[in-house]
Amino acid sequence: MSAGARRMLHPLALGVSFLLSAFHTWPLLSQMKGVVLGGREDVYMNMWHLWWMRQAVWVQPQNPFFAPFLHWPLGAELYWHTLAPAKTLWGVVLLPFMSVETAYNAVLFGSFVLTGYTSWLLLRYLLERAGHGPWIAAAAALAGACVFNFSRYHLNHATAHLNLTALEGMPLYLYCFFRWLDEGKRKWLVGLAVSALYVLLCDYYYLVYIALFSLLWVVAERWKRGPLLSVDTWNCLLYTSDAPTNS
Incomplete structure (x- = not known):
């Protein structure tokens, strides 16, 4: 295409x-x-x-x-x-x-x-x-x-809850989240932060949900690389990708 x-x-x-x-x-x-x-x-x-x-x-x-x-x-x-x-x-x-x-x-x-x-x-x-x-x-x-x-x-x-109807921020957050994990570019980290703020300003329930999902996803991904109790494995949590961090 x-x-x-x-x-x-x-x-x-x-x-x-x-x-x-x-x-x-x-x-x-x-x-x-x-x-x-x-x-x-x-x-x-x-x-x-x-x-x-x-x-x-x-x-x-x-x-x-x-x-x-x-x-x-x-x-x-x-x-x-x-x-x-x-x-x-x-x-x-x-x-x-x-x-x-x-x-x-x-x-x-x-x-x-x-x-x-x-x-x-x-x-x-x-x-x-x-x-x-x-x-x-x-x-x-x-x-x-x-x-x-x-x-x-x-x-x-x-029919009643404008705050809970505002679902658009969660897919956008996850889109930026996965792009950041895959590419490690700053622009996706910025997009992730902005979309998380947008979610918060719609309903903080949804911010809790995406935060829990993000934590569990990162821990699961790092689990594949070694024991979770390994110091090296937890140090990897500071980095999301081996890709360069410039945009």
Whole structure:
């Protein structure tokens, strides 16, 4: 496959993810105004998050992780709250041009599109690394991305939990993680750190999951090279690859 064809796969995968997301969340895309996906529980709280982030970051700059209006006059800390700043910061950009309901629907729909694309990136890389041809890997990765993106877990949480619907950061983290282990380049380490921060700013549950996975994966890989109690083996944990570390 030529370099140009490989580049064209990315907008194609994004386009397919958009169309499939529209199908699986229908009629969300046709009713972006005045209607929200979900029930009467956390949806309204999540819409408030969009409004609050705009207020705290732009309208009346203040600490977005402390809301003086909640439990007034004491206020309430939001550090461990499901604020999902990586998603609700979109309120700063979107709310001047649309209602909070439309902004919420747009952010929610965008999570499906991005999750489909990032999971496709991860799966295509793993399949090509396993020796499959580029076309087969791209097609099979698309099928796998659909299984992940439109799983019951994802669709169920989309009805109430914006923070848990934001799955797109985890495949991106794993993509950078495996590229870093395989190539040892700094750009993948930077991508790994940025995607981990993004995951944290969506939901810290997911950061715990990917941290545990990363630790177990690295330990398992080093186990293949010698006993875990060997000093030399544990020294290897400081390095991820024999490849040079420059980008």
